Amino acid sequence: METPTPSNDAPSPTSRTATGKMLIDIAGHSDLNYDLAPQPDGKILLAGQSYNPVSSNDDFSVARLNADGTLDTSLDSDGKAIVDIGGSNQGRSLTVLPDGKILLSGSSNGDFSVIRLNTDGSLDTSFGSDGKATFDLGRGDYVYSMAMQPDGKILVTGRSDNGSDDNFGVIRLNADGTLDTSFGSDGKAIFELGYSDDQGHSVTVLPDGKILMAGSSYDYSENSTYFDLSVIQLNADGTLDTSFGTGGEATADIDGNDDLGNSLLVQPDGKILVAGRSYNPGYDTEFSVARLNANGSLDASFGSDGKASFALGKGYAQVNSLALQPDGKILLAGQSYNPDNATYDFSVIRLNVDGSLDTGFSGDGKAIFDIAWGNDEGHSLTVQPDGKILVSGYSYNPSGNGYDSSRYDFSVIRLNADGTLDKTFGALPEDLLLTLEGNHDNNDVLIGSDAYERLLGKSGNDVLDGGAGRDSLNGGTGADLFRVSARDDSYRTDSENLSDRILDFDPGEDRIDLSALGFTGLGDGHDGTLAVQENSAGTLTYLKSFEADAEGRRFEIALQGNFAGLLDNSHLIFEPLVLEGTEAGDNLQGSPVAEILVGQGGEDYLDGAGGGDLLDGGAGRDTLSGGTGVDVLRFSARNDSYRTDSEGFSDRILDFDPGQDRIDLSALGFTGLGDGHGGTLAVRVNDAGTRTYLKSFEVDAEGRRFEIVLDGNLANRLDSGNVLFAPEALEGSGSGDTLIGSSLAESLAGRDGDDYLHGGAGADILDGGLGRDTLAGGSGADLFRFSSLEDSYRTDSEGFSDLILDFEAGEDRIDLSALGFSGLGDGHGGTLAVQVNSAGTHTYLKSFEANAEGQRFEIALQGDYVDQLSADAFLFAAAGNSTGQLQIIGATQIEQVS
Missing domain, CATH: 2.150.10.10 (Serralysin-like metalloprotease, C-terminal)
Structure with missing residues (x-):
């Protein structure tokens, strides 16, 4: 991509709350963007190709955006233009000329092709043949890059097939679109560099008129059969400059495997940056970049001996574009694999001058963006005069016509200098809805x-x-x-x-x-x-x-x-529905809603169907199927699922998904996976590989050994992440947190601040810590723990009492064992009194004895528990001084502060 230097007079975008992203549907089908170019007036050009259902081929396509990312309707009336060269076309490289006209190069039916458009998007018929020019170099020719010389001549580079392999190919055109016959052989030059396929992906012109091309070449040396980054330097007449590298070519082997060079630029000091991808067996492919001295040798002051590579998670990653900031920092853009949704995302990293990651960019030097629902590939990058960063490419858009399974749209994002999305740019939230x-x-x-x-x-x-x-x-x-x-x-x-x-x-x-x-x-x-x-x-x-x-x-x-x-x-x-069986064999069928299915006794069949369900078969030989959703399979007692020497009463799980489902064994006292001894569980697979067993080899007094059966071979997929041996811990930050539990047994600790804790399903422990906390156990037998008097108290003028929203008498308990209270009483002598407000909406557990700071311990329970509370609902330090009798002291005169 070549552009005139943008002026600092470009209008600032109007302040608006947008998304930082823009999707552009060119023609209602698949649209692929490969290059962008900012205009001096701040407008942004995007170019690539769009599918034409009439001809069943791709055509050249262009879009132009205003500075704020909205379509500029002065281009072809709707901001989009499509040009049919004839046959199948691939638009790759874009240049804005000083007079505002637009050059777009690519390939047409296997030939190099270039078109020139007027500023309104119409063909400039003074160029080539009616605005179009095509050139045959070999049996199959494909363009990747274009550069403008100061004299107005045009360099177009890519690869050319000679019938047996690919070679670097380049042509030079006069300003009118005709071949410049003073270059190469009749305006064309082809270079076979390695043993096999060589591809030129990027081209630039040096101040002295020499030409640099970068790509990859096949290294068929004694020690290598891989592709390497490859750079060649040409004289102005198209011949190899033998003063550069070795015979005009320089190569860089990044990681000892395949390397591909996609983008090239020359720094102000004459050093050369080439970026692309390198193969790393541990990470698949990585972002890679090499820096060469002006003579083609590696610059040892950069990275590691002139080379640097960066993993963006495990999977495929590739640089497609490279840009230099005025401060010398280096931007690389492309795409990387996102394992969470098995797609590719726009990816940008920024390097310091020495090739190390710049942690001032997005926290760790890397920024990844999911543009739309599906694959996103970043192909072009530029830095605006204000320091903001434009990245464009294409994104899968499922909002298509329903029958085009490869529906992609042009996509572009703009980043602030720190790597965050610029929310003054792009589509408004409601306009970026995917369907x-x-x-x-x-x-x-x-x-x-x-x-x-x-x-x-x-x-x-x-x-x-x-x-x-x-x-x-x-x-x-x-x-x-x-x-x-x-x-x-x-x-x-x-x-x-x-x-x-x-x-x-x-x-x-x-x-x-x-x-x-x-x-x-x-x-x-x-x-x-x-x-x-x-x-x-x-x-x-x-x-x-x-x-x-x-x-x-x-x-x-x-x-x-x-x-x-x-x-x-x-x-x-508001809470999972509970489906509860009987002591006989039951068939409990769930629904798309999150549910709790409890089989009780008997040989039960539990099917969660959809939703995130909790399944607990209870006693008996049960069959459990979570269905879709993130499910929890809970075992509340060791004798719920077991084997003896003569019989099997093991529960069977039909569809356990190790990637999302979990088995909750936190109530059973096992410590982890192991050999089935010493409190551990062994993992065993039957000879046919059709069933996996979680089992203990230690028997209880009745000769029972705990065992669960799972369908399928899960031998290498069970671990502490999906088999839980202790309650999970959720901990607040100390500044007013909201902690929401799941259907697992969990321990929620709010720490400081006014926290909201909700245990969800499961037998949870809730400890709000300091601050005025709101606690809800959810379903299950929950424990509300208070670790210090300062966790919940009242003074003469203020209330800082915690509020328990859903205490279930007879099931839940309140743990006060760390506070020194001896039991229920009249609120004196180390006892706690119970008071109910006059409306009967809150019940208070309180002491009338203040500490040195004037704080008197108090808890509020939502609801009237006069006839429900007993000493069994509490854990006290000792019971020796307690009367053991609940004393109703009367209605409170001071309401809980709301």
């Missing part, structure tokens, strides 16, 4: 990504979960379930709104699943509840919390329409 569509008449499960998306369920009983990002959900006909899996999937802050919107909620049959979020029900939006509010026009209804997390996010979801007075717990799911 995920269900099938008619099917019961679909649509799960979004981190992008802004539109989910369309159509007909059928569908499940829609937008994931992170500001999503639009339309269930269509049928009884649909709208699921929110995390509080930060849909929220509002003081400055921005990222809440999801449900477009067609039908209170007669649809439901909203909030069971993973830790809210306890509808209320005033405080103390773990959600408020229902309508906008002034009555067109939107909000479910919202007024309590912010440590990042200032308050949960909110919007429903299109006025549902005032229509929403209740029959429409909203």
